[in-house]
Amino acid sequence: MIDGKAAAAAITAGIAERVAAEGVRPGLAVVLVGDDPASAVYVRNKSRTAERCGFHSVQHTLPADTSEADLLALVDTLNTDPAVHGILVQLPLPSHLDASRVIAAIDPDKDVDGLHIVNAGRLAVGDPDAIVPCTPLGAMHLIEDVRGEDLSGLRAVVVGRSRLVGLPAALLLTKRNATVTIAHSRTRDLERLCAGADILVAAIGRPEMLKGAAIKPGATVIDVGINRIDDPSAAKGTRLVGDVAFAEAAHAGAITPVPGGVGPMTIAMLMRNTLDAALKAARR
Numbered sequence: 001m002i003d004g005k006a007a008a009a010a011i012t013a014g015i016a017e018r019v020a021a022e023g024v025r026p027g028l029a030v031v032l033v034g035d036d037p038a039s040a041v042y043v044r045n046k047s048r049t050a051e052r053c054g055f056h057s058v059q060h061t062l063p064a065d066t067s068e069a070d071l072l073a074l075v076d077t078l079n080t081d082p083a084v085h086g087i088l089v090q091l092p093l094p095s096h097l098d099a100s101r102v103i104a105a106i107d108p109d110k111d112v113d114g115l116h117i118v119n120a121g122r123l124a125v126g127d128p129d130a131i132v133p134c135t136p137l138g139a140m141h142l143i144e145d146v147r148g149e150d151l152s153g154l155r156a157v158v159v160g161r162s163r164l165v166g167l168p169a170a171l172l173l174t175k176r177n178a179t180v181t182i183a184h185s186r187t188r189d190l191e192r193l194c195a196g197a198d199i200l201v202a203a204i205g206r207p208e209m210l211k212g213a214a215i216k217p218g219a220t221v222i223d224v225g226i227n228r229i230d231d232p233s234a235a236k237g238t239r240l241v242g243d244v245a246f247a248e249a250a251h252a253g254a255i256t257p258v259p260g261g262v263g264p265m266t267i268a269m270l271m272r273n274t275l276d277a278a279l280k281a282a283r284r
């Protein structure tokens with residue numbers, strides 16, 4: 001079992017120490033549009049961790065019917081605010097707002113989500129100034145803990161091709177010398193492909209889709225999925241599961257649980273990206 005919660009706590013403790021030692025005050029602004037309860041929980045989590053790290057933390061909660069012009073104006077204010085080094089606009093946005101236009105408006109050097117086209121391009125060409133999306137970055141940390149830095153000779157399969165997770169995860173694995181296959185909903189014989197993977201990254205968003213037969217004995221399994229399903233036996237009537245059928249994965253070499261795996265690492269990497277952005281701004 002890969003303990004993402006413990007790994008994340010160690011990273012944020014290190015960040016808090018650096019903030020105290022180096023006399024920087026990283027600033028993180030989180031923007032939430034609307035009142036989706038799941039988003040509100042994540043956003044609160046992010047703000048709380050930022051405060052624990054000693055960051056300047058601001059949260060902007062806007063009504064669901066906010067106009068794009070008003071949202072762009074807020075982004076612009078945050079772009080020019082010297083106390084803010086990282087801007088995160090929580091996705092998904094209400095359907096009347098164009099997420100790509102909003103993300104494009106963020107200063108690439110404050111885009112701590114790594115979603116701006118400039119950061120995607122920097123990552124693709126190996127520019128060290130790239131801000132890398134937090135979830136794949138956290139996944140790579142967990143993989144490194146198990147397999148070490150160099151993944152030469154290992155086969156990796158990434159299931160999912162999103163800009164936020166699948167694509168950047170595949171690039172990061174390639175950089176570490178893994179032999180990478182990107183699979184998705186149109187892939188034929190997905191189970192057999194996955195069963196050949198030494199490293200399996202599941203970023204699909206379908207509860208427990210990958211069964212035991214999709215897991216090679218000894219494989220490192222990184223489950224990025226966070227799916228809420230009905231469970232009458234649970235106190236809340238629901239519980240969280242990943243994209244992997246965890247109970248069928250006892251033959252994996254190492255696996256991340258859900259919750260307590262990739263999720264907390266995502267938040268820890270958001271703190272890391274914000275600290276890095278603040279240190280870079282100070283140098284500039």
Ligand SMILES: Nc1nc(=O)c2c([nH]1)NC[C@@H]1CN(c3ccc(C(=O)N[C@@H](CCC(=O)O)C(=O)O)cc3)C=[N+]21
Pocket residue numbers: 041042045088089090091092113134226240258259260261262263264265266267
């Ligand atoms: N611009 C943007 N960037 C994001 O990074 C982003 C986003 N929008 N929209 C929503 C998703 C989701 N996301 C999560 C982060 C941490 C946990 C997390 O810490 N989960 C806990 C459990 C939390 C619970 O119990 O609900 C865990 O896995 O242990 C979950 C989900 C970031 N996202």
